[in-house]
Amino acid sequence: MANAIELVDFSYSYPDGTRALSGITLSVEHGRRVALIGPNGAGKSTLLLAMAGFVKGQGKVFVDGLEVTRKNIKKIRRLLGCCLENADDQLFMPTLFDDIAFGPLNMGLEGEQAETKVRETLEVVGLTGMGDKAPHHLSAGQKRAAAIAAVLAMSPKIITFDEPDGSLDPSNRKNLLRLLAGLSQTLVIATCNIDFAAAVAERAVLIDSGRIIADGDAEEVMHDAELMTGHGLEVPQRRSK
Amino acid sequence: MHHAYIDKFAYQDSPVHQLDARVKFIVLVVFTAVVISQPLTRPAILPCYAVGPFVLLVVARIPLRFVFKEILLVSPFVLVLALSCPLYDRTGVTVSFGPFVWDTSAGWLRCAVILGKFVVTMLALIALVSTTRFNDLLVGLQKLGVPKLLVIQLGFLYRYIFILIDRVQHMLRARAARKLRNLGFRTELKTAAAMVGSLLVRSIDNAENISLAMQGRGFDGTWRTITRLRVRPADLIFAAGAGCFLVALQFIVRPALQ
Numbered sequence: 001m002a003n004a005i006e007l008v009d010f011s012y013s014y015p016d017g018t019r020a021l022s023g024i025t026l027s028v029e030h031g032r033r034v035a036l037i038g039p040n041g042a043g044k045s046t047l048l049l050a051m052a053g054f055v056k057g058q059g060k061v062f063v064d065g066l067e068v069t070r071k072n073i074k075k076i077r078r079l080l081g082c083c084l085e086n087a088d089d090q091l092f093m094p095t096l097f098d099d100i101a102f103g104p105l106n107m108g109l110e111g112e113q114a115e116t117k118v119r120e121t122l123e124v125v126g127l128t129g130m131g132d133k134a135p136h137h138l139s140a141g142q143k144r145a146a147a148i149a150a151v152l153a154m155s156p157k158i159i160t161f162d163e164p165d166g167s168l169d170p171s172n173r174k175n176l177l178r179l180l181a182g183l184s185q186t187l188v189i190a191t192c193n194i195d196f197a198a199a200v201a202e203r204a205v206l207i208d209s210g211r212i213i214a215d216g217d218a219e220e221v222m223h224d225a226e227l228m229t230g231h232g233l234e235v236p237q238r239r240s241k
Numbered sequence: 242m243h244h245a246y247i248d249k250f251a252y253q254d255s256p257v258h259q260l261d262a263r264v265k266f267i268v269l270v271v272f273t274a275v276v277i278s279q280p281l282t283r284p285a286i287l288p289c290y291a292v293g294p295f296v297l298l299v300v301a302r303i304p305l306r307f308v309f310k311e312i313l314l315v316s317p318f319v320l321v322l323a324l325s326c327p328l329y330d331r332t333g334v335t336v337s338f339g340p341f342v343w344d345t346s347a348g349w350l351r352c353a354v355i356l357g358k359f360v361v362t363m364l365a366l367i368a369l370v371s372t373t374r375f376n377d378l379l380v381g382l383q384k385l386g387v388p389k390l391l392v393i394q395l396g397f398l399y400r401y402i403f404i405l406i407d408r409v410q411h412m413l414r415a416r417a418a419r420k421l422r423n424l425g426f427r428t429e430l431k432t433a434a435a436m437v438g439s440l441l442v443r444s445i446d447n448a449e450n451i452s453l454a455m456q457g458r459g460f461d462g463t464w465r466t467i468t469r470l471r472v473r474p475a476d477l478i479f480a481a482g483a484g485c486f487l488v489a490l491q492f493i494v495r496p497a498l499q
Contacts, residue, residue, distance in 0.1 A: 054453055074459070082457050089450035092400050094248070094375045101467045106459030114467050132252055136403050154458060 002065025012057030035201035039232035044190035081151035097131030141172030262381030287357035
């Protein structure tokens with residue numbers, strides 16, 4: 001069985017020539033929860049964009065065995081859902097219901113099927129009964145849950161999250177952790193909140209200056225104080241397991 | 242931050258809300274064209290035209306206070322145009338309305354007609370927007386052959402205008418927090434220009450992210466909605482009723498008023 005995500009010697013530079021990713025080789029097996037950790041500007045978000053085929057560089061990227069190419073991009077979109085850093089960018093329809101229905105409708109679901117899917121997804125993320133609300137009227141925690149629902153409604157096998165815990169209060173962070181814990185998909189979560197990463201992931205990939213510095217068991221990588229502080233990060237406050 | 246949004250009553254349920262978005266849009270376009278084509282010297286017919294949208298608003302239970310607030314909000318643009326009429330056209334005219342007869346200038350008459358047409362067409366526009374979900378309206382426009390690009394832009398304008406307003410408010414607050422004295426007109430102008438520039442750059446950034454989010458969810462340029470648009474007998478009755486109303490005003494009421 002092919003890996004959920006596979007990058008082979010992938011490099012990418014921004015249009016102004018700044019190197020964002022250098023020789024990234026990474027495999028993520030199906031059903032795994034991987035945290036991409038690293039300081040700001042390390043290349044985590046760009047790596048997530050590369051996985052989804054939004055940035056094209058040198059090297060190869062495979063999603064569930066399919067190479068990320070223009071020809072395969074529609075299939076890739078069905079396989080991999082991405083939650084962007086800013087939920088406001090992700091929620092662009094007049095109502096929450098319409099927003100969550102956006103993906104399923106584009107996938108070819110119609111009327112009742114799409115409606116059922118939306119209701120089910122709203123229930124999963126704890127937003128039942130809020131379908132008629134305008135996305136810009138939701139709280140930060142609700143927006144985050146809605147952004148996840150928008151991706152979940154497309155039933156992807158893999159979901160990437162870019163700083164999902166940003167601007168959430170402790171209570172909403174806990175809700176988010178509970179929500180993520182209940183997902184069966186392969187999850188790749190980019191974050192610089194080490195406690196959050198420790199609580200959600202079983203594997204950690206430390207990235208800095210566009211390179212993979214460490215890759216291994218989350219406990220081992222995140223509790224290596226020298227490694228973590230050397231790259232502008234901190235050790236989690238408590239052991240996750 | 243919460244904003245009042247233009248279609249906030251579109252999620253109610255009434256016979257007007259249930260009408261097909263395309264039928265309502267076509268009726269609005271025809272109605273607007275007919276009202277605008279009324280002669281600039283005959284204001285008496287305009288209140289008769291207002292009856293149509295007024296009835297729709299009442300049936301749809303749209304608060305009239307909201308309607309007139311919306312009209313007032315847009316009125317400054319038209320007021321400038323209307324109030325300039327008496328300045329350049331001072332030809333004397335005699336106006337009669339029933340038993341009343343009085344002298345005025347053609348400019349004032351034109352001013353009244355422009356304002357009347359504005360109010361009547363705004364009533365119709367608000368009746369459409371307040372009884373049709375914006376998303377259904379977009380799909381309706383798309384099905385009527387309006388270019389996809391225009392439909393997408395309208396959709397984004399609706400969604401992101403509020404985010405832009407939020408950003409402007411945040412920027413103004415940040416400026417107010419650091420502005421401890423009056424800086425003078427030139428410096429204020431410079432600051433305002435810098436803020437507009439920053440807002441533009443952020444909007445571009447925003448647009449790129451939205452594009453990613455949409456592509457990530459399978460968007461291929463076609464706007465889809467969960468509501469199935471279909472023309473039912475009620476829509477045909479509405480369209481026929483609107484047509485009869487316009488024909489009656491044009492060919493029976495208008496000649497009677499002259």
